[in-house]
Amino acid sequence: MRYKTHKYFIAGRINLIQRSKIRELFERARKMENVISLGIGEPDFDTPENIKEAAKRALDEGWTHYTPNAGISEFREAIAEYYRHTYGMDVPMENVIVTAGAYEATYLSFETLLENGDEVIIPDPAFVCYVEDAKMAEAKSVRLPLREDNHFQPDPDELLDLITKRTRMIVINYPNNPTGATLDEEIAKAVADIAQDYNIYILSDEPYEHFIYGDAKHYPMLKYAPDNTILANSFSKTFAMTGWRLGFTIAPEQIIKDMIKLHAYVIGNVASFVQIAGIEALRSEESWKAVRRMRETYNERRKIVLDYIQKMPYISALEPKGAFYVFANIKETGMKSEEFAEWLLNKAGVVVIPGTAFGKHGEGYIRISYATTKEKLIEALERIKKALEEL
Ligand SMILES: Cc1ncc(COP(=O)(O)O)c(C=O)c1O
Structure with a gap:
């Protein structure tokens, strides 16, 4: 069956819903090769x-x-x-x-x-x-x-x-x-x-x-x-x-x-x-054991991200004690959050989420998710470090 081209009436409340602003960034990243995403908001582990x-x-x-x-x-x-x-x-x-x-x-x-x-x-x-x-x-x-x-x-x-x-x-x-x-x-x-x-x-x-x-x-x-x-x-x-x-x-x-x-x-x-x-x-008890293992792994990755950030110019982060995100301050780069995310994708092939996706007070920050494998995380952090050093 083919639908006729038609302008459908849609209830106003649906038009109020804003689809995520970061969609475009993801779309573009998807079409590029050799991109590592630190934009993910879900565990990379399988269910126990x-x-x-x-x-x-x-x-x-x-x-x-x-x-x-x-x-x-x-x-x-x-x-x-x-x-x-x-x-x-x-x-x-x-x-x-x-x-x-x-x-x-x-x-x-x-x-x-x-x-x-x-x-x-x-x-x-x-x-x-x-x-x-x-x-x-x-x-x-x-x-x-x-x-x-x-x-x-x-x-x-x-x-x-x-x-x-x-x-x-x-x-x-x-x-x-x-x-x-x-x-x-x-x-x-x-x-x-x-x-x-x-x-x-x-x-x-x-x-x-x-x-x-x-x-x-x-x-x-x-x-x-x-x-x-x-x-x-x-x-x-x-x-x-x-x-x-x-x-x-x-x-x-x-x-x-x-x-x-x-x-x-x-x-x-x-x-x-x-x-x-x-x-x-x-x-x-088996599932709780798995939860403890995931927590240990996240913690290990969290430390890796924080260590890297300490070694990078123009970027800093408060030590986050929860979830699997680091909200890094990028104000010293002189770039706005969206501009930074854009620049990082083009320059280093790494996806991070601009802080403004979460509200205007997120300006000057990026969200880095460490719900990804250690190898990918390290590779992405190396790339970010290099990009910032060349800035
Ligand atoms: C803070 C917060 N609340 C709610 C959700 C929705 O989670 P779910 O519907 O999968 O339980 C998420 C997912 O990322 C979240 O980060």
Whole structure:
């Protein structure tokens, strides 16, 4: 069948969605030869074998049907149990909904809790989906600058200044994409106190919680403001399961019930055998061993990137203690972020993401992802070093 050339009517809300600005860069990189990408935002590891086996077994055992919208009870229980074991928090399974990754978790949060005229405070720089989620919910994004001087953590006084009568939610994401920053406990508590005092929701997106290094610790916002926090989490990064589309939200039970209404008509339920594999992921020591191995490998690569950056002219970076990104300061090159990314691709055949892809406060920075093999990483860093030395 051939479609006639036709101008289709498309709903205005779809035109509001901005496709990623970095797409063009990737497109061009794809057509070039011998390019190494440090632009990737997903683990280069394969899903641990025991999790894959569990999915195969589940298929053979007939897990091929619909499940309850909120997810299989045993899986929701396993998620609740995981929070009890890991953080000592008592999370009843009624407070859990299984989602198609953290993307769906954040989308559900915006759609369920915000409406026309509401304001949502979104850090700048921040992962790209929140601003787009806000547009779809017809909410106004108010950006909260994250500064290198503050180790890319929110300044509670600045946060207070942004709060108005219409502020309904603040987005928090630590360990952070794109900066690799982690959150100090005192800042977590300060944000929690502000949210409680002003009756604001905290959407805490925590998919990198297991990728923290050195003396850093993860402080889940749920612990500090349980009644205000909507936790978005995912199996994508923790267990290298990006393609499985598995995540979850923890929130007060009434909010979960309302999220289920929307989820039921969009996703229905997350694939049944994928949920069964999720139980294996959380309950088996084998998968946690794999997580520890991935963390060690990321940490090794993180050090390689930092060592190289120290040896390079015109570029510096704060030590990131989380996720798998380094947010490097390139202001001394005199180039803007996009210009730098462009220049680096042409000169060295290396892809990095301009900081401005994450908000205007990302100007002067580039995001380097170390979710790639050690060999490729070293080759890319050698190329960047050489390019900068010749600048
Ligand atoms: C901070 C953050 N949140 C959410 C997501 C979406 O992850 P997923 O939907 O695969 O769980 C990502 C993916 O890169 C991310 O970096």
